[in-house]
Amino acid sequence: MQLRNEIPDTFWSLFRSVNREIYIEALLCINDEYQYSNYFLTREVCIQVLGDMNARKRFELQAEENDTETDMMETPSARILSWLLKTGWLKRVEDYHSLATNIVIPDYSAVFIDAFERLNSDEMEETDIYIQNVYATLFSFRNDPRASLSMLRTALVNTRRLNKALQDMLHNMDKFFGRLLEQESYGELLREHLEGYVEEIVRKKYHILKTSDNFYIYKMDIKKFIQEMRENEEWIENVRRCARAMGDTRDDVLELLDLIDRGFDDIEHRISNMDKEHTKYVRATVTRLNYLLSGESDTKGLVVRLLNRMAAGEDQEELLDKTGEKMNLSLVEMLSEKSLYKRRKSRKDFVSQLEADVETPDLDKDDVLRLNRIQVRYSKEQIEEFIESHMTDEVMDASKLVIRDGEDFEKLILAYDYSTRKNSRYAVLEEDAVLVEQNGYRYPALRFVRRGV
Numbered sequence: 001m002q003l004r005n006e007i008p009d010t011f012w013s014l015f016r017s018v019n020r021e022i023y024i025e026a027l028l029c030i031n032d033e034y035q036y037s038n039y040f041l042t043r044e045v046c047i048q049v050l051g052d053m054n055a056r057k058r059f060e061l062q063a064e065e066n067d068t069e070t071d072m073m074e075t076p077s078a079r080i081l082s083w084l085l086k087t088g089w090l091k092r093v094e095d096y097h098s099l100a101t102n103i104v105i106p107d108y109s110a111v112f113i114d115a116f117e118r119l120n121s122d123e124m125e126e127t128d129i130y131i132q133n134v135y136a137t138l139f140s141f142r143n144d145p146r147a148s149l150s151m152l153r154t155a156l157v158n159t160r161r162l163n164k165a166l167q168d169m170l171h172n173m174d175k176f177f178g179r180l181l182e183q184e185s186y187g188e189l190l191r192e193h194l195e196g197y198v199e200e201i202v203r204k205k206y207h208i209l210k211t212s213d214n215f216y217i218y219k220m221d222i223k224k225f226i227q228e229m230r231e232n233e234e235w236i237e238n239v240r241r242c243a244r245a246m247g248d249t250r251d252d253v254l255e256l257l258d259l260i261d262r263g264f265d266d267i268e269h270r271i272s273n274m275d276k277e278h279t280k281y282v283r284a285t286v287t288r289l290n291y292l293l294s295g296e297s298d299t300k301g302l303v304v305r306l307l308n309r310m311a312a313g314e315d316q317e318e319l320l321d322k323t324g325e326k327m328n329l330s331l332v333e334m335l336s337e338k339s340l341y342k343r344r345k346s347r348k349d350f351v352s353q354l355e356a357d358v359e360t361p362d363l364d365k366d367d368v369l370r371l372n373r374i375q376v377r378y379s380k381e382q383i384e385e386f387i388e389s390h391m392t393d394e395v396m397d398a399s400k401l402v403i404r405d406g407e408d409f410e411k412l413i414l415a416y417d418y419s420t421r422k423n424s425r426y427a428v429l430e431e432d433a434v435l436v437e438q439n440g441y442r443y444p445a446l447r448f449v450r451r452g453v
Contacts, residue, residue, distance in 0.1 A: 003108040008088040011109075019083075022059045024116050026080050027089060029053045031113050034105055041103045043081070046090075050077035130162035134260070135218040138225045149243050152256040159263035166270040173277045180281075180288055189292060193285050219264060226261050230254065378411060383418050386411045387426055387448055399436050399445035409441050419448055427451050 014023050033049045034041055041049075053059075054076055061076045064083065071079055081103075084090045089109050093102045105113065137155040141147040183189035229235065239253045310319045390396045396415075403409050419428040429447040436445050 003111065006106070007108050010087040011089065013087055014089065017064065018062045019064070019080075022061060022080065023084065023089070025057070025059075026050055026053060026084065027109075027113050028116060028120065030090070030103075031105065031110075031117070043101055043103060046081050046103050047075075047077045050080050051075075130158045130165065131218045133158040134162070135222055138222055138260075142225050142229055147239075148246060149239070149248050149251060149253060149256065152253065152260070153251070156256055156260050156263070159260050159267075163263055163266050163270065166267060166274070170270060170273055170277060173281065180284060183288070183292075185292065189285070189288055219267075222264065223261070226257050229257060378414055380418065383411060383414050384425065387415050387419075391448075394450055396448040397445070398443060398447070399434075403438050403441050403443075409443070412443060415448065416446060425451060 014020055017023060029049050029052075030041065030046060033045065037045065059076065061079060063072065067079075071082065074082065081090070085092060085103075088106070091104050091106050093104050095102055134155045137151050137158070141151040141155070179192055180189070183192050236253055243249065243253070306323065310316055310323070387396050390401055392400075398412060401408070401412065403412065415426075416428055418424050419426045426448050427450075429449065434445050435442055
């Protein structure tokens with residue numbers, strides 16, 4: 001039977017009670033003594049534990065809805081114990097042999113008390129514990145011939161818990177960003193950063209992942225174990241045979257190894273996300289510190305304060321109208337380095353842009369082959385000879401050339417291509433080049449000169 005089916009209805013009244021903080025603290029104290037006393041407590045011991053708790057913290061116990069006059073006449077310790085027994089958080093067990101009444105913690109209650117302890121404690125080494133458990137389990141599974149698939153399932157559970165712990169760390173980062181914005185002075189912000197974020201995250205949690213080497217040392221060994229087990233086919237068959245002999249056919253050894261390996265890949269992604277969040281928080285802290293230092297004199301700082309006041313106030317429309325009458329919120333230094341208004345381009349620029357946006361059709365196979373043939377048909381020496389033969393006073397003027405056939409036209413094109421290269425002996429001048437039409441060919445009136453002349 002599932003544990004939740006054993007929980008009485010009155011059990012949940014603790015979370016609605018006005019004294020729930022007192023009851024939770026009482027359960028934690030009783031649980032500590034419960035473990036110390038070998039999991040059996042008498043009523044007298046419970047009363048003493050609760051009395052010591054009340055003496056340390058001086059709780060003010062308020063009346064419950066179903067409290068009777070007799071209950072109100074009891075001591076606070078007796079009232080707390082009676083209420084926990086009545087609601088099912090604790091249970092009486094009669095020992096007729098010793099004629100004593102013992103107080104025990106039911107299984108379902110122990111689950112919640114464990115959750116209260118986790119919420120109340122600072123588990124700074126949780127990630128370290130999980131990674132060591134996975135390492136030890138895989139090492140035993142790999143080297144112990146009596147190992148079963150249940151050990152692999154245990155390693156998978158711890159891998160998922162490690163992933164969950166890292167994800168919780170990542171999700172809890174937003175509370176630090178919220179606390180960051182709540183600080184109104186430079187000193188408070190610096191104290192929040194050093195005593196809050198640095199102590200709770202960097203030194204206790206983030207430090208374990210990044211600087212203590214525990215995680216990465218175990219992670220590399222775990223990856224090595226998984227790879228070796230995957231490649232050992234004889235060992236895998238032996239594990240499968242042992243699992244079938246024990247009637248354990250729910251999972252395959254390779255599937256479990258793949259899940260663990262994938263879990264560690266997820267851990268890498270989460271650590272990467274933690275790095276990003278850490279960088280974002282540090283950057284936000286520096287920005288907030290600069291704002292608090294120059295908030296009274298910096299224009300952007302004053303605008304931020306104004307916008308915050310407008311967002312917090314109820315009469316936003318009135319504030320907005322008054323602000324619009326007094327301030328020009330479109331000033332460049334208030335918003336960004338770029339102006340809100342961009343000057344429109346002329347119609348000529350618009351038309352030229354449209355023409356530039358027209359897609360040029362792709363060359364077909366014949367055009368590509370023809371261009372390739374032109375490129376390799378003439379050598380560099382032939383092109384230089386063509387330019388030299390038509391030079392007059394160290395200048396070859398294309399407007400004075402006589403283009404008789406396609407060969408001369410191709411050489412002129414290749415001469416232009418050659419002259420635009422860095423290692424060419426010639427340069428081409430294109431200023432004010434007009435179009436020349438001759439023998440069915442059209443080309444610009446370019447001028448070719450020797451470099452350095």
